[in-house]
Amino acid sequence: MRATCLNMVYDLAKRDKRVLFIGSDLSPGLLADMQKEMPERWYMEGITEANVIGMAAGFAMEGYIPYVNTIATFITRRCYEQVAVDLCLHELPVRLIGNGGGLVYAPLGPTHLAIEDIAIMRALPNMTVTAACDAKEMVRLMNCTLDWPHPIYIRLAKGGDPVVSRDENGFAIGKAIPMRRARARRSIVLMATGVMTTNALAAAETLAKEGHDVAVVHFHTIKPLDEEAVLEFSRDAELVVTVEEGTMIGGFGSAVADVLIEKLGTRLPPLVRIGLPDAFPHKYGLQDELFEVYGLAPAQIAARVAKSLKVREKVA
Amino acid sequence: MAGAQVAQTLSLATPPLDERSKYLRRLVVRTLHGGERGHVGSSLSLIEIMRVLYDDILRYRPSEPKWSARDRMILSKGHGCIAQYVMLAEKGFIPHETLDTFCRRDSILGGHPEAAKIPGVEASTGALGHGLSYGVGMALAARIEKRDTRVIVVMGDGEINEGSVWEAALCAGKHKLANLTAVIDYNKIQSAGPTREVQDLEPILDKWRAFNFATVDVDGHDVDALRDVFRGLPLAADRPSAIICHTVKGKGIAFAENDANWHHKSKIAKDMVTKLYAALE
Numbered sequence: 267m268r269a270t271c272l273n274m275v276y277d278l279a280k281r282d283k284r285v286l287f288i289g290s291d292l293s294p295g296l297l298a299d300m301q302k303e304m305p306e307r308w309y310m311e312g313i314t315e316a317n318v319i320g321m322a323a324g325f326a327m328e329g330y331i332p333y334v335n336t337i338a339t340f341i342t343r344r345c346y347e348q349v350a351v352d353l354c355l356h357e358l359p360v361r362l363i364g365n366g367g368g369l370v371y372a373p374l375g376p377t378h379l380a381i382e383d384i385a386i387m388r389a390l391p392n393m394t395v396t397a398a399c400d401a402k403e404m405v406r407l408m409n410c411t412l413d414w415p416h417p418i419y420i421r422l423a424k425g426g427d428p429v430v431s432r433d434e435n436g437f438a439i440g441k442a443i444p445m446r447r448a449r450a451r452r453s454i455v456l457m458a459t460g461v462m463t464t465n466a467l468a469a470a471e472t473l474a475k476e477g478h479d480v481a482v483v484h485f486h487t488i489k490p491l492d493e494e495a496v497l498e499f500s501r502d503a504e505l506v507v508t509v510e511e512g513t514m515i516g517g518f519g520s521a522v523a524d525v526l527i528e529k530l531g532t533r534l535p536p537l538v539r540i541g542l543p544d545a546f547p548h549k550y551g552l553q554d555e556l557f558e559v560y561g562l563a564p565a566q567i568a569a570r571v572a573k574s575l576k577v578r579e580k581v582a
Numbered sequence: 583m584a585g586a587q588v589a590q591t592l593s594l595a596t597p598p599l600d601e602r603s604k605y606l607r608r609l610v611v612r613t614l615h616g617g618e619r620g621h622v623g624s625s626l627s628l629i630e631i632m633r634v635l636y637d638d639i640l641r642y643r644p645s646e647p648k649w650s651a652r653d654r655m656i657l658s659k660g661h662g663c664i665a666q667y668v669m670l671a672e673k674g675f676i677p678h679e680t681l682d683t684f685c686r687r688d689s690i691l692g693g694h695p696e697a698a699k700i701p702g703v704e705a706s707t708g709a710l711g712h713g714l715s716y717g718v719g720m721a722l723a724a725r726i727e728k729r730d731t732r733v734i735v736v737m738g739d740g741e742i743n744e745g746s747v748w749e750a751a752l753c754a755g756k757h758k759l760a761n762l763t764a765v766i767d768y769n770k771i772q773s774a775g776p777t778r779e780v781q782d783l784e785p786i787l788d789k790w791r792a793f794n795f796a797t798v799d800v801d802g803h804d805v806d807a808l809r810d811v812f813r814g815l816p817l818a819a820d821r822p823s824a825i826i827c828h829t830v831k832g833k834g835i836a837f838a839e840n841d842a843n844w845h846h847k848s849k850i851a852k853d854m855v856t857k858l859y860a861a862l863e
Binding site: 306307309311312314316317318319320321322323324325326327328329330332347348351352355356 | 697698704705706709711712713714715716717718719720721722723724725726745746749750752753756
């Protein structure tokens with residue numbers, strides 16, 4: 267997904283002279299062909315995130331569309347005021363590509379784990395927040411970024427992620443994609459973002475085998491959230507479950523909950539949010555291992571949903 | 583010679599304020615009266631810098647604020663905005679009457695300038711340490727398009743405490759941005775007190791030189807000297823320029839000069855306005 271995303275920057279730059287790339291201190295040889303072909307639109311500026319964001323803003327004020335890339339924690343936390351003031355207040359079309367969203371950098375520890383990137387980016391006025399589920403979808407997203415007039419945060423997954431998205435579903439920023447249809451309106455609805463959509467689909471398979479009727483809706487855009495889709499799938503749901511690889515404070519599940527509370531009032535469907543707790547991850551290992559630590563592996567998601575249904579049946 | 587020594591020498595030689603400098607300061611007082619508040623000291627130290635830039639140096643069209651061939655002047659120390667507002671009024675970007683609305687609910691003139699509201703303002707500033715990076719991006723854009731645009735970023739001395747300024751300086755030096763100029767309003771007093779005590783900047787010229795800027799220092803209230811320095815830009819053909827302007831916080835109002843308590847004032851009532859005008863007689 268990362269390689270696809272960056273190659274797309276080069277591809278877009280070939281199509282549109284407004285596009286340029288700014289990295290911080292990334293791998294040697296990154297986008298070397300682009301650097302060679304269009305050196306005036308390829309920049310590697312070192313570990314100066316605050317400056318890189320401001321510089322991108324300066325370019326954007328002159329009509330350019332800068333794609334800025336570094337590790338997700340550093341492009342969000344490290345230069346948050348620059349993102350807020352330089353990009354969001356000025357409402358500039360700068361694209362922030364964050365490597366390793368969520369738990370990707372598991373072995374590197376909490377300084378490198380972007381657990382609240384979605385929450386803090388979402389809080390900024392004018393910011394668009396995206397988390398594609400695979401490399402194919404990343405291509406579709408990147409193609410939409412040329413003409414989107416607002417700043418965009420593009421959260422990247424680990425890379426080599428299984429492809430679950432489908433071309434025929436189309437793609438528009440802010441438009442959720444139903445990935446699995448339920449038989450009846452009164453079903454279990456799993457809503458997920460990023461690669462958690464892949465895990466939600468696998469969990470849905472397990473639940474279906476157990477006899478449950480399950481829908482899965484993919485939200486590649488967390489902001490602006492497709493409120494219509496949230497409401498359409500929630501209204502008659504037996505249970506709504508949000509799944510995210512990030513903190514539940516202010517994240518995707520919060521965004522969904524906000525819409526439900528605001529729009530459905532007392533007719534709220536039962537809601538379960540699955541995500542990371544309010545704590546810095548304290549273990550290393552692999553991303554998949556941390557999924558298991560936090561209950562984000564497909565089997566765990568399925569088990570959590572099944573358990574939640576049982577509890578509700580008991581109460582009923 | 584160390585910067586502070588130069589400052590002392592220069593301030594002794596500062597010519598008295600001429601009628602235009604006093605008139606511009608009266609416009610500052612008019613603006614303060616309108617909002618009953620404002621960054622008094624921080625605006626008054628900037629007056630001659632803004633005056634010379636708008637009167638003699640910058641290319642712009644008030645009727646066409648986004649004219650592509652304009653020079654880009656970013657007031658990175660956004661809290662000094664009254665000094666820019668009075669020049670925007672003088673040049674016809676905004677009516678003088680707008681100064682009277684300063685900081686009022688529906689005014690376009692806030693306590694920090696917003697680009698989306700005020701014609702002639704390049705960037706919304708106020709949070710310190712952002713402007714030089716904007717300037718780097720703008721200067722690189724001009725280079726790509728082979729425009730002879732000059733990019734001038736005016737910063738405060740307290741502002742350059744910010745690490746982001748030095749990140750931007752590294753970047754500007756690396757790219758040898760001769761079309762970029764950093765101007766420092768070195769009034770030597772920040773909000774909490776003297777810069778020497780709060781966060782010493784000396785040797786300030788050496789710092790900018792070490793970041794590969796060509797440097798010069800000048801009396802920031804001497805109109806002729808400022809004009810000469812700005813007309814001499816770029817200071818070097820292969821480097822960005824840094825102009826250290828030795829200024830006096832609160833310049834022109836004797837009782838406010840060099841007094842950190844006059845960095846910002848609120849509740850500026852009519853009797854105080856009268857005193858401010860009287861000090862400019």
